[in-house]
Amino acid sequence: MPTYKEITCKSILSRSRIADVDYSINPYIGCEHGCVYCYARFMGRRRGHLEEWGEFVDIKVNAPQVFSREITRVKMGPVLLSSVTDPYQPAESKYQLTRQILKRLLHYDYPTSILTKSALVERDIDLLQRFKNCQVGVTVVVLNEEVGRAFEPYSSLPKDRFNALKRLVENGVQTYLFLGPMLPGFSEEDLEEILDECKRVGVHHVLFDKLNIKYGNWSSITRVLDSEFPERKEEWKNALLQKGYYKRLKNRIETLGAEKELSLISCY
Numbered sequence: 001m002p003t004y005k006e007i008t009c010k011s012i013l014s015r016s017r018i019a020d021v022d023y024s025i026n027p028y029i030g031c032e033h034g035c036v037y038c039y040a041r042f043m044g045r046r047r048g049h050l051e052e053w054g055e056f057v058d059i060k061v062n063a064p065q066v067f068s069r070e071i072t073r074v075k076m077g078p079v080l081l082s083s084v085t086d087p088y089q090p091a092e093s094k095y096q097l098t099r100q101i102l103k104r105l106l107h108y109d110y111p112t113s114i115l116t117k118s119a120l121v122e123r124d125i126d127l128l129q130r131f132k133n134c135q136v137g138v139t140v141v142v143l144n145e146e147v148g149r150a151f152e153p154y155s156s157l158p159k160d161r162f163n164a165l166k167r168l169v170e171n172g173v174q175t176y177l178f179l180g181p182m183l184p185g186f187s188e189e190d191l192e193e194i195l196d197e198c199k200r201v202g203v204h205h206v207l208f209d210k211l212n213i214k215y216g217n218w219s220s221i222t223r224v225l226d227s228e229f230p231e232r233k234e235e236w237k238n239a240l241l242q243k244g245y246y247k248r249l250k251n252r253i254e255t256l257g258a259e260k261e262l263s264l265i266s267c268y
């Protein structure tokens with residue numbers, strides 16, 4: 001169980017350098033999903049946290065009110081919830097900051113996109129289906145539950161994430177599957193089944209990306225490989241050091257995607 005701390009923020013709309021996103025909104029600092037490969041772990045150091053990534057969550061309790069103030073002062077542009085946290089991590093069940101911010105975004109009808117690994121996103125279908133321009137991305141990188149528990153210990157099970165996607169699609173919300181970052185070997189083993197699930201639930205498109213180890217995540221990845229999958233470590237090193245691995249994987253995804261008539265977008 002992570003340590004929760006209620007804090008106040010001065011600002012909640014951050015200018016974003018992500019393609020097609022003008023602003024990101026992060027109602028929480030830290031993420032109790034605690035993914036081993038997470039790129040956002042620098043946020044802990046930046047905010048002076050000594051705990052491991054996943055063991056702390058700062059809750060910006062005044063975020064909805066600050067958002068209401070800020071939104072009237074900026075030029076309208078696409079918003080992402082969230083870039084360095086999961087907006088539907090367990091704390092959201094209690095605090096409902098994402099939901100309150102969504103209500104305000106809906107009021108102004110801001111183009112909004114969401115990215116999560118949590119089935120809790122289903123709770124807000126009543127709001128999401130009323131946006132003119134909104135899309136919800138749900139991340140799935142493996143289906144194997146043992147591998148998932150090792151690398152994404154506290155997020156929703158992949159089958160629950162697909163069920164959430166299905167409910168979103170059935171309720172008219174535009175969705176996509178984020179297949180990233182793809183874990184060497186493991187994601188490839190589940191690839192065909194993941195794409196079949198995408199077809200079954202009817203996602204609008206599949207966005208895929210490779211794993212990057214530039215973000216201080218390699219030491220936590222190594223710990224998991226050493227303790228849970230020592231026989232796979234060499235394979236990971238080869239995949240990450242040799243450019244050919246992800247190129248081959250991309251070709252395979254494109255071939256399978258074409259066979260299954262899925263719309264694909266590559267991040268690399």
Ligand code: SF4
Nearest residue numbers: 031033034035038085
């Ligand atoms: S859900 Fe996203 S933000 Fe949270 S730990 Fe995992 S990768 Fe990081």
